[in-house]
Amino acid sequence: MALYMGPNLLTGPIPSSLGTLSKLNVMSLVENRLSGEIPPTLGNLTQLIEFYLTGNELTGQIPPSLGKCSLGILSLGNNNLTGKIPNEVFLADTIIDLSFQNNMLVGPIPSELGLLRNMVVVDFMGNMLTGEIPVSIGGCQSLQYLYVRQNLLHGSIPSTMKKLTGLQELDLSSNNLSGTIPEFFSSFAGLTYLNLSFNKLIGEVPDAGIFHNATAFSIVGNDDLCGGIPALGLPPCLKQSTKKKKFPRLPVVVSVSTILSLIFISFLIFQYGKHKSNKKQLDPIASSSQLPRVSYADLSRATDGFSTANLIGEGRFGSVYRGNMSLGEHSIVAVKILKLQERGASHSFLAECETLRYLRHRNLVKILTACSTIDPRQYDFKALVFEYLPNGNLDKWLHVNKGEHGGQQALNLCQRLSIVIDVGSAVEYLHDFKPKPVVHCDLKPSNILLDSDMVPHVGDFGLARFINQQNRNQFQSSGWTAFRGTFGYAAPEYGIGNEVTTCGDVYSYGILLLEMFTGRSPTGENFQAEFNLHSFVVAAFPNHVEVVADHNLIPSSEDTERDPNSLLNKEATLSRLASILRIGLICSKQLPAERMQMRDVVKELHKIKEKLYPLRNNEGTFESQIAERTQEQAH
Template sequence: MWFDTNNKTVAVAAILGNQTDHFALLKFKESISTDPYKTLESWNSSIHFCKWRGITCNPMHQRVIGLNLNKYQLHGSLSPHIGNLTFLRNLDLGNNSFYGEIPKELGKLLQLQYLFLSNNSFVGKIPTNLTYCSNLKYLFMDGNKLVGKIPIEIGSLKKLQMMSIYKNKLTGGIPSSIGNLSFVMQLDFVRNNLEGDIPQAICRLKNLTVLGVGENNLSGTPPSCLYNITSLTIFYMPINNFHGPLPPNMFHTLPNIKQFGIGGNHFSGPIPTFINASSSITHLDMADNNFVGQVPSLGKLKDLYLLNLELNNLGNNSAEDLEFLKPLTNCSKLHGASFDQNNFGGVLPNSIGNLTNELKMLYLGVNMISGKIPAELGRLTGLLSLSLISNHFEGVIPTTFGKFKKLQALSLRNNKLSGDIPHFVGNLSQLYLLDLGDNKFEGNIPPSIGKCQLLQILDLSHNKLRGTIPLEVFNLFSLTNLLDLSHNSLSGSLPKEVGMLKNIDWLDVSENHLSGNIPETIGECISLEYLNLQGNSFNGTIPFSLASHKGMRHLDLSRNQLSGSIPDVMQNISSLEYLNVSFNMLDGEVPTNGVFGNATQVAIIGNNKLCGGISQLHIPPCPIKGRKHTKHHKLRLIAVIVSVVSFLLILSFIITMYWMRKRNQKRSFDSPTIDQLAKISYQELHQGTNGFSPTNLIGSGSFGFVYKANLVSEDHVVAVKVLNLQKKGSHKSFIVECNALKNIRHRNLVKIMTCCSGTDYKGQEFKALVFDYMKNGSLEQWLHPEILNEEHPTTLGLGQRLNVIIDVADALHYLHQECEHLVLHCDLKPNNVLLDDDMVAHVSDFGIARLVLSIGGSSRKDTSSIGIKGTVGYAPPEYGMGSEVSTCGDMYSFGILMLEMLTGRRPTDEVFEDGQNLHNFVAISFPDNLMKILDPHIVSRDVEVAIQDGNRENLIPTIEECLVSLFRIGILCSMESPKERMNIADVTGELNKIKKAFLTGVHAHN
């Protein structure tokens, strides 16, 4: 009918079509809730819709063929009426705030060629109907929150040339049907959760120029044919689990490659010798793999811009290791080069000074390079960042370094450099980071350092510096992250000018010979979070001004000569997590609120005149102020005598009754001491869990199930543990857990709120415990990706895991050493570590805990007769041979938990056969091959952030040092012999040192 000869039908159809388009656009506008630029104001009846902003029409039929609203900050959902714009060819809604699902009605746009939905907040799956758009050439959905799999039907888009789904939450594999996209030139699947192999079918894409599959969970050995796609210019697949060697001739078959990125995988073997065959390479990233051998000559890569070979096993600590640097002098466009954390030895050749002046970043840290730093290095006057940390350099800093007028970051930490810190350091006026710690520098801190008015991080710690701290240091108003002068021989006072560092976050002058009063002006450092003054000779009183630091988290004043009382106002610092005033000459009453209310967060030993405080601090009570009148003295004496006699009589009665009862019957756990707990009814629990609905079920354990509940009486969401009373030992578990938790309080222990002991609606016995609800679930859910829910990130970064380890250790420290009675947990494992909204860890499930009571100089274990002594893999070997439970057993479980957090492997992993176990698996690789057993995701999130901030090369050494220390603790705690295991006090001490070093490193590289 469209081609009616009299054209009347044509006109009618055109009018109807125009009305359809007009109505669809109005519906589109209705779905927009926010339009800050008033983009859609022109969308009204005063003008034809073809003249509305963002609309393009076919001039003949006046039908909408283009809708372009990119970057207008529109907020709203995408109306399904968009599918009625049947002539639409180009749809561009990128860089807005569209939310909700992508409507399946887009599949009706059969003429659509360009679909751009990038950088919005679309959720849900990629609609399969989209594959009906057979004319589609460009498909961009990157930067959203899409989930599910890539549709297999994607292979039906035969005209597709570019596809980008970068930065979503897609799972599953890359479908083999992708091989049907014969015209495709660019595929970008970066930053999703894709898994499995790269399909062989991808090798059929002979026009492919860009392949991006990086930052997923892909694995296996990439198909060898992939290296034969001669059209490839960008090959990007870092941060996955790929392994195997690279084909030796691969760069012969990739002649057009410009960017080659495979960092953060498990590739091994040598770097292909003929890499020079791809002379057009500009970016070469092979970092964080297992490559070995010597670095081949790269001198023919004339366009090389970025070279990253860090975190491998290259070199063999020989004199020939750094010979590859000489050919690099031909790479005149080189902008950044990193060789950190390899096995390079020998001396740094003088030819290093012949590298291009275009070089901005040079990293050679964490190797075994020795000798003096060549003066020729000072020729690289274009450098912005230079790191030579953790090598064996000796001698002085070359005077030629004074030419680094553009240098912003200089890291020479952990070498054997000596002599004075040169005065020309003041000429490096662009520095924001100066790290000379852990060397042998001596003499005074040069006052010229005050000219570096952009410094944010200054670390001169662990040297032999002497003299006073120059006032010029405190004139560095730019110091915001770190000032660390600790472990030197500095003398004099801490001047009042310290208050000028108003924005400093971390100040450490510990372990020096400083004296005098702590200046009141330190209260003017309003951003201070970490203050370390320990190990000096400060005297006088603790300044009241310290209480003005509302964000203070860590304060150490120990091992000084401070006197007077602890200011009461310090208990008002709500953010304070750790306070150490040990080994001073303090006196008076210890406060009880704030940080003083938790014995695990405050250290006060070595102050013999302190009194009061909470009972867990175990210091004498403060004396009652007496009256002068003799009569009153006598009355008080009489009262004391009467009290003592009464006490002895009562004590005698109690002991007699105890032994009579002991003789007649055994102490029964069927009479639980849970009276202190408030009770809640079965009806309330039934209503709060929607009748114990499966949809409310959030976990299960040895003796029951855990439900999420919303209790009216508690006015918030809680977790309800319902005991399975049909299971043997469940009654005992209920009582033991009540007794264990009713009197213990710690920020890292799960808090029991109430309990229920009665009958259900059927008259059957019912028991349940009610705890605080932990939004982020158990540690188990975070360590093993196969059970993650969509709300969780892929995994925990190293910093988060370190915090969890410390939280669990603090909980154990409290149970083993701070409780009134020793508590043995007996079942420490990831399932029993819960994470709250702030990712703070809480140890839970005390169903088989042992409470050790001291009676008459001996001890006994308050426990049920439950036969279970922990969980297979986490319980120590001696428990299987009938040994009694002990703190050593808890330490074994803690060690195994640490190793699981670091390797990503459960102790029951199927790879552990024939006597192999998680402890031996780690010990064999410690300390030289830890990267081979490390959970591949553990560092990726920290490194990802560092990459975004441009600091990956600097942060890696800090991460490695931290990992070695953590693995060491995990190994020592999980030794087979109980006597060889670390105790919890030593563990918490070591962990706090590790955290400090880690945070210092992160601060130093941010």
């Protein structure tokens, strides 16, 4: 038996009489305006397996009686609950998902947490928990997601956490943790997101495993760290003999033999001042790149309180709003608000910051600044601000509905060919980026935005990562591979847990190319299991291209009869479409080794473009020269 009553606008207290529904297995009252305390009588629901109260205005303490239920999922986040977490809640060994985020809970994390061997998710972020991380946590051997950011925890990271080898995401940021960063995190093969920022950690940063990928972890706001990979920009660690002790930041007695030490300590003081001045912003991209700073109030004002009237796009990890604000030469911007309640959203924010701070290409979306702060409700708030591209995303133009875009017709062959070449150039730039290639991991039409001149810009780098070609196996992960792209576009090898490579982007690009020139989405209802967009085109290639090609791209017989000297006759068009689809088929082959490299793809497409539209010179735009040739033939 299940009871679902949210999201709605329900107000008032939760009726204690709900405790009489003895056969209830699932209760969900999420996203209402319920107030008052959680009735202790709900502990009588001994068959209750899933209990969701997230997103209400509940107060008071968590009833210890909930420990009598056979709970597998207990979700009480985003309320105003107070008091300590009752030990009894952890006595139900059936619990696999425990979410108490964004309340006002106090006291220590109960040591009974370690009894939950089957626990998969623990989310305590955004409370006022004190004490140390219990050493008993090593007993949670099935734990995959642990979020404890923005609390008041102190002490070191316990060595017993080395038993949590299945961890995929770990966030201990914004606490008062001290000591060194444990080396054992480097050996966690499935760990794809690690946030240790804004604590009091000291010592050397490891440089293996997850610490070799700057987009996968964050350590900002720990002023006494050193070493690590060069991308972190940390000072080198002092080499000390075993007889010497490490000295924290203390007054230094100067002697003749300490000149070199003074130089190094001066550098540390400089770094400390720089970090300290940026602590309020908590913004890795704005602080490092000297970009404009914006506050929550600025973004709220620019988007009219994040009004739905300004909502221009929505994805798994964020919502994008049109905003009116002055940032340099930009008066209109696109503001992406991260959905931090989604697991992986913080990783997405970090990935976009770390990749876009380095990347510069005319066909990539330009980031203007970022914001990481606390909203008026004292919840974490993260946002990215991009240039605004008025023609929206490519998906809306490929599958345009009548009346959209001011009556704009479907994209013509010339426009589509220019777009795929520009997108290919951007992907080629990513794959050839130095010192390490970048894999986008989510190429698809909805992530390609068009400016006022219909020039494409690849965006949404929330899944992107730098890759180390010398040690690719370090990226193998059974957990994060589920987020390696979108169904229909993601490379088949990602589905069986293979590591992220540039070949995966090539596959997605191949599917994108096939979609653009057939007009069919790879997620269409006709494509299932083995019969996908690739096999659909293969069945007609090369002799029946006209059957699968988008009919908007092929001149009709009537057009050819009216204009026998047409620049693009039907035969020439079908021939070039076959050449384009051939590239898409090679890029989307099942085996990664059989796919083309992006630099070769771009070269081949340029050749097709030149044969289809031979140009006399390099002056003017491509489209203007085509128009000029057409006018000449008309005369």
